[in-house]
Amino acid sequence: MKLGTGYITKNKLYIMQLVTIFSGFIIFGISENIKGPAIPRIQFDFNLNEEQLGSLLSLNALGYLIACSFTAILVRKWGIKATSIMSFASMLLSGVFIFLSHTYPLFAGSYFLMYIGNGMLEIALAILGARIFVKNVGTMMNLSHFFYGISSTVAPLLATGVMSIQVFGHTLDWRGMYLVMLSLSLLPILSALYSKFPGDDLPLESRTPFKELTRDPALWWMVLILSFGVVSELAVGGWLVNFLEKAYHWDTVKASGLLSIFFLLFSVGRLVLGPVTDKIGFTLSLIIFSGFSAVCTFIAIAGGERWSFLFAASGLGIAMIYPTVMAFIAKRYPRGSDTAITFTVTLMGLGSVIGNYLIGFVIETVKKIYGEATQIGLLRGLQAGYAFIGLCALLCTLCSFILYRYLKRRGELI
Structure with missing residues (x-):
């Protein structure tokens, strides 16, 4: 039995x-996580102090949020195909400019362009998926x-390896690494x-208006769910190693190993547990x-050092929040997913x-209460800070429960 040409083309x-x-998504993960090994070298090459480095990263975070806010407009005006290509092209161009940047202003502008591309890419990929x-x-x-x-897990290792590669007798270093x-x-x-x-040919009058979307309480609950969930997700990468080294005196290798297990379980959760979300809602x-x-x-936190493996195990749960929220939005707002995603992700940022x-x-407040210069003050501060990460996950659960009851009463559960 021969398959029709239309089926083959569609496939x-x-x-x-x-x-x-x-x-x-592979590019997205790489671009966000190759900076770890590069930051110390960038700081040395441009003689940046900690405050200047912090300002650079804050400016880039601002660029990311700006891009998130205007990407939906580009999608409506030029379509998701053109917008996606633009976002990838901006990433490519930023790599070229970073490679050529031998002055700080040019580097800062190139890095800012990369984060503009990152913000566009996050929205574009979410809309594509929807x-x-x-x-x-x-x-x-x-x-x-x-x-x-x-890609987030392997990006720092890849970046470290690429920076040491020699081409025609010259080491690529961080500039060449970004280009590659x-x-x-x-x-x-x-591709x-x-x-x-699909979706670019949908008439403007057929799309769900922005005002109608913002009048839906479910969308606002999704903003809270996503915000609390993502804070809890991203904070682990920033604080877990710090917590283990200072609270339990783990060495960097051991602490980083537990963080790697967190990311491994994080990835496994998304690979294996996705069908569960479709099955149970x-x-x-x-x-x-x-x-x-x-x-x-x-x-x-309560169990102490011997229960530290549960920090890594939490990755199985928190990994599911962002993609499940995107799936919810895709199902609930089929004619306004691009606007709903942009609105939700921007406020989440x-x-x-x-x-x-x-x-x-x-952390700083609790340290002062127990004694800023004491070991017990440091321990209690770190525990309180990490408890706040757990609290964000708990608030995510609470908001999800309220949303569940709201949708169930209206017969709109997804």
Whole structure:
């Protein structure tokens, strides 16, 4: 029995769409996580102090948020295909400019361009997923984000290796590393060029208006769920090693090993547990997985050093929040997913900035209460700061439960 030409063409198109979105998440993970090994070298080359370095990273975070806010406008004006290619191209161009930057202003501008591309890419990939995945949405969203998790895990190792490569007798160092790694954006650019994506032909009058979206309480609960979930997710990468080294006197290798296990379980969770979200429903999944993460975190803190493995185990739960929220939005707002995603992710970004600031504030405040210069003060401060990470996961669970009751009363559970 021969398959029709239309079926084969449709199948090839879907494969190209998958290549674009999966490779896009790989680029996204790489671009966000190759900076770790490069930062000390950048700081040395440009003679930056800690305050200047912090200002550079803060400016880039601002660029990320700015890009998140205008990407939906570009999608409506030029379509998701053109916008996706633009986001990948900006990543590629930033790699070229970083390679050529031998003055600080040029480097700062190039780095800012990379984060503009990062912000555009986050929104574009979420919109692509919402439009492409019409069946098994939870499974496919989590599978997409699995590629982000894997590339995030290996990115620092790849960056370290590439920086030591010699080409024609010259070491690539951090500039060459950025050029090489960001040049991988060519793959999703090519696959996007030879593909097309649904939704761009939807008439403007058929799209759900922004005002109508913002009047839906479910969307606001999603903003809170995503904000608390992402703060809890990202804070682990920033604070776990610090906590283990200072609270339990672990060496860097051992502490980093536990963080690696967290990211491994984080990636495994997205690969394996995606079908569970489709089976039991997105809202119930958010309650269960964020609650699991919160419980693991609190037990790890209360149980002391011997229960530290639960810090890593929390990754299984918290990994599911972001892709499950994206799957929920794709299902609930099929004619306004691009606007809903942009609105949610932008506010989430603001919430994440505030949340990570509060972790540091809590640590310093509790240290002063117990004695800033004492070991017990340091321990209690670190425990309180990490408890705030667990509290964010718990608040994510609470908001998910409230949303569950709201949707169940209206017969709108997803």
